[in-house]
Amino acid sequence: MSQHTRRLTVAQALVRFLAAQYTERDGARHRLIAATWGIFGHGNVAGLGQALLETGAHAMPFHQGRNEQAMVHAAVGYARQCDRLSAMAVTTSIGPGATNLVTGAALATVNRLPVLLLPGDTFATRTADPLLQQLEHPVSPGISVNDTLRPVSRFFDRVTRPEALIASALQAMRVLADPAETGAVTLALPQDVQAEAYDWPEEFFADRVWTVRRPAPGPGELAQAVQAVRAAERPLLIAGGGIHHSRAEDALKALVDATGIPVASTQAGKGSLRHDHPADLGGIGHTGTAVSDALARTADLVIGVGTRYSDFTTASGTLFARPDVRFLNLNITPFDAHKMAARPLVADARAGLAALTEALAGHGHRVDPAYEAEYTEGKRRWERVVEAAYRADDDSAVPTQTQVLGLLDAVVGDEDVVVNAAGSLPGDLHKLWRARSPRQYHLEYGYSCMGYEIPGGIGVLLAAPGTPVWSLAGDGTYLMMPTEIVTAVQEGLPLRLLLVQNHGYASIGGLSAQVGGERFATDYRYRAADGTFTGDPLPVDLAANAASLGMDVHRARTVGELREALRTARAAERPTCVYVETDPDNPNAPGAEAWWDVPVAEVAAREAAVRARKTYEQHTPGIRRHL
Structure with missing residues (x-):
């Protein structure tokens, strides 16, 4: 072998290449790919899995995830906290693991936040065909499930030859580091190609700095x-x-x-x-x-x-x-x-x-x-409106959701970060939260993805160790993706989860009532005799669930108990959950100050929809295209 080349597998070469990539802005240098998240299956265990083990944690730190979508969310939370100057990679097997990346990739690209996706792919040689979990397409045998990532990626390539990795990897880094182009970047890696050896030029592994430009206006x-x-x-x-x-x-x-x-x-x-x-x-x-x-x-x-x-x-x-x-x-x-x-x-x-x-x-x-x-x-x-919504004078009362925010506001410091994404909380936070520092308010509302809060909070903690991070989640979003609690426990990350139980999809329930849907199928309740979901609330115990995954849990039934639980959680040194059930009949939140276009049924037999349509038609004449 020439002294100017190094013989490695494609996977080994890619990991070493990623470990040598940096961004630089305003004279400060950052690792572009700070770590890799992964869940291993047959499509990546012998390739990238072996390469990460051989390269070692010092060169490429590794985090073990529990859900592929959640791993992307954690990487996105990390990248946002780092102002897009540093990102993470995520590797999965071909099949369900790869397609589970799609939602996270869409979230990253919608929000213009960098993440590198490294899903395994079917054999480039097609010797094992059909492969376990392979999508057999009758028109194009070159299509795999990874093609679902094309429309949600800012750059996509399937690396079917070792030498093709060089140009593709460089293009991937360019897009990740470009503030105008960044988003999800996907390199689909056939599992046979991952394990194939090649004589790589040493220059491929040299430190490479990607300058993040600050273009001035013309x-x-x-x-x-x-x-x-x-x-x-x-x-x-x-x-x-x-x-x-x-x-x-x-x-x-x-x-x-x-x-x-x-x-x-x-x-x-x-x-x-x-x-x-x-x-x-x-x-x-x-x-x-x-x-x-x-x-x-x-x-x-x-x-x-x-x-x-x-x-x-x-x-x-x-x-x-x-x-x-x-x-x-x-x-x-x-x-x-x-x-x-x-x-x-x-x-x-x-x-x-x-x-x-x-x-x-x-x-x-x-x-x-x-x-x-x-x-x-x-x-x-407006400050008087905020004070009224936050006021919680009766320590024995069941808190409203806005009082929950007011009590949290009284506990956090300027350095705390509040993470949220979906449900009724984003609206209340946008109206009421008093942000005290540039990084305190961490709302993923480009995609408003249920389930982002816990893994997103983990990403923030990895980017800013020692920062008090609060993941705010309703019961609906919690049930979507609580799995990364296990990761927080494993990593010893003191995530603070504020879990608000309001027995259903509160945000969409309210919207349903406004647009003539009569809150259909938005509450978490037993079926009534007429078949509708209008019976008693379901007896789920989300606090017990969080405890079973390894969190310390504090149940708060009243304003006074919540105040004390939040103080305890703020001082916690391990993953901690504050569980509170709010009063759904008294939301205590100020109403919307502007309209949102959710089309209402133009014809309907039910009176609620007929009334909602009339209201809708009062607003639509105000829609304006600015030309």
Whole structure:
């Protein structure tokens, strides 16, 4: 063998290659692939499994998962906490293990968060055909179940020859490290190819640094942006997740302090300003605050920074109602920068905000004092709404869900991270939570995937050891994916699970009632005599379940007990669950301040749907396409 090559299997070569990849931004270097998650089956045990064992934990740390989808969620939570500068790989066998990756891959790509997927695949040589768990396609024998990952991956390749890995692996790293292109990246690895040996060039294993760019705005686009801001009488800035990914929070604060422009936040952007900053108005859109949504309806310039304008943010195209409203979008991704027929400012969020602040400073620009006084008073009124929702004076009462959040708010510190994704909690959190630091509010609401909370929290703990992390889950989302509790126990990670029992899908139950569905099949109840799910609540004991998986569990039946349980959990040094049953008849949450388009049956025999349709038709004329 030549002194310039090394003979390894494809799997061994890939693991060594991944261990030598780095990102660099602002002079700081990070491992691009910090660790690998895996569950082994016949499609990867003799390939990647053997390679990880041989390479060793120092070169490539390994985490043992319990559910393939959950492993991706943990990797995504890790990548988000690391501002996309570091990611993780996930390996599974061909078959159910591979297809279980699809939901996690979709979540990663929707949220623009990097994760490397390494599923096994059927034999490239086709000597064993059909293979166990193989999908036999009558038209194309080259199709495998891994092709389900194509539409949810930003890059996909099936590596059918050893030498093909070199170019494919380099392309995979490029996409993972590119802030405008990142998402799920899939390298499907036929199990026979994984074990095949090849003479690899030594250069393939050399340290390689992928520079994460901070492109500045073009002079022409910047000049147009300055002109738009100076001409606006009622500007409103929407802070999206791109501000966090870019670590642009200080740059945002500098712009706001200089100009007085108020800031409303998407789910991903909440915490871009501290909640007590005078210009922070809280969430925007269907789950937004009254002050944010009121200003959005009268804004003449909407400045979107790092946002992709989901339907929750725009209230399904009804929120920005002023006839002459215009949009200015600062985004590193041109696809998002051009949305809403906006003036685009294609740049890194931090670089773009700094350039805009500097350019405006030369003009001494600031919003009218009357406008500042207006939104300051609106913020003050909304704070009274939050205080009312959080207030829990009767220690013997069963808490409402918003009181649960208020009691948690009183316990957490600035460094704590709150993780959530689905159910009724995201709406309450977006309206009410008072984010105290850029990383405290960790909501996965791009895909709003039930089951994300526990593995996502584990990912955050792996990225930020010693950080108090709270995974907030309702009973519906808990039942989807509690399995990674075992991983937290195995790894000695002090995850704090706040488990809220409200006997069903509370969020969709409420939506069902609004759209004429009459809460059909949304409660967890026995069947009644008429066959409907309207009997007594099911006698499930989720606290016992969490304890059986290895958690310390504290049951809280009252406000007083919950207050004490949360304090105990905050000081815990091992996985701990606080279990609380809320009062479903008294949600105590402020109502929606903006609409959300969920089409209602156009014809129906039941009166509830007929009424809901009339209400729906009152809103649809407000839908607007910004052209």
